[in-house]
Amino acid sequence: MDNKNTCTWTTISVTSYDRTTISVTSYDRTTISVTSYDRTTISVTSYDRTTISVTSYDRTTIPVTSYDRTTISVTSYDRTTISVTSYDRTTISVTSYDRTTISVTSYDGTTIPVTSYDRTTISVTSYDRTTISDYYISNFFDGTTIPVTSYDRTTISVTSYDRTTISVTSYDGTTISVTSYDRTTISVTSYDRTTISVTSYDRTTISVTSYDRTTISVTSYDRTTISVTSCDRTTIPVTSCDRTTISVTSYDRTTISVTSYDRTTISVTSYDRTTIPVTSYDRTTISVTSYDRTTISVTSYDRTTISVTSYDRTTISVTSCDRTIIPVTSYDRTTLPVTSYDMTTIYQISN
Structure with a gap:
């Protein structure tokens, strides 16, 4: 034959x-x-x-x-x-x-x-409805580049080790789970009801951009940089430990929950009816800027510096403990804890 x-x-x-x-x-x-x-x-x-x-x-x-x-x-x-x-x-x-x-x-x-x-x-x-699994046996080692694009109810699970670059783009009801170790760069972009779970260890850079009812869960350890941008009814829970830099920008009815430990720098900018609860511990720097009917709740402990600027009917609640510096500037019918201008109610709890 x-x-x-x-x-x-x-x-x-x-x-x-x-x-x-x-x-x-x-x-x-x-x-x-x-x-x-x-x-x-x-x-x-x-x-x-x-x-x-x-x-x-x-x-x-x-x-x-x-x-x-x-x-x-x-x-x-x-x-x-x-x-x-x-x-x-x-x-x-x-x-x-x-x-x-x-x-x-x-x-x-x-x-x-x-x-x-x-x-x-x-x-x-x-x-x-495709499942991509790249962690069978030994995962990715030694200078690997992984670009992944998925459409229509796809599950993507990526685990990388040792100087790996991961780029993930997902559309339409996709679940993305990314775990990285040792100097990894993770870039994730998601559209339309996507769930993104990212865990990184040891000097990792994470960049996440999400659109349209996306849930992002990011946990980082040990000198990690996290940049998160979300649009349109997105939920972003972020937890960082050990000298992490977190930059979060949200638009259009977004909920951001940020918890940081051990010398973390947090920069948060929110627009249009956003809720931002922030809790920091142990020598953290928090910079928060909010616009247009935003609620900001900040709790800090142990020698934290908090800088808050709010515009246009924003409610800010700040509770600080143990040698914290809180400079606050507010404009246009804002409720604030420290310094306010233009028909503002001020309250502050400090120990």
Whole structure:
């Protein structure tokens, strides 16, 4: 039977050496096993309940396209480029070693487990109820870049270690869970009812931008920088520990809850009917600016500096304990604790 076009319960095993081009197309419950060595190009297309196992070595290019309940297992070594596109309830398992580029696109109920080692670039795009899991075995190590884009009720779980860059963009009812360790940069942008949970450890930079009824939960430890921008009815709970810088900007009926411990700098700017409860402990600097009917509640402990500026019918409640400095400036019918101008009620509790 011809190895290039096979039908009906066929097994295909292909091994190539030394600058070979392999094109394989299979239909109807076929198993394809491909092993290539030394600058080989492999093109595999499968239809209808096919299992594809591909192993490549030494500068190989592998484009794979699968349709209709296909299982794809790909392992690559040494500067390999893998491009995988799957449709209709496909399972893709990709493992790469040593400076590999992996591009994965999946549609309609696809599961993609991806494991990469040693300076790998992984680009994953998923559509329509796809689960992306890249933490199976050993996660990401050593200078990895992970850009992820998801659409339509996708769950993304990303865990990274050791100088990793993670860029996640999600649309339409997506859940994103990101955990990073050791000098990681995380950039997350979400649209339309997305849940984002981010936990970072050890000198991580987190940048989160969310739109349209998004819930963001951010927890950071040990010299982390967190920048959060939210628009349109967003909830942002943020907890930071150990010399963290938090910058939060919110627009349009946003609730921001910020708790910081141990020499944290918090900068909060809110617009348009925002509620901001802030609690800080242990030598924290808090700078808060609010506009247009905002409620700000600030509680600080242990040598904290709080700077609050409010405009246009803002309510600010500040409670401070233990050698705290609170400079407050308010304008236009604001309720404030310290210094006020223009028909303002002032109250302050200090110990």
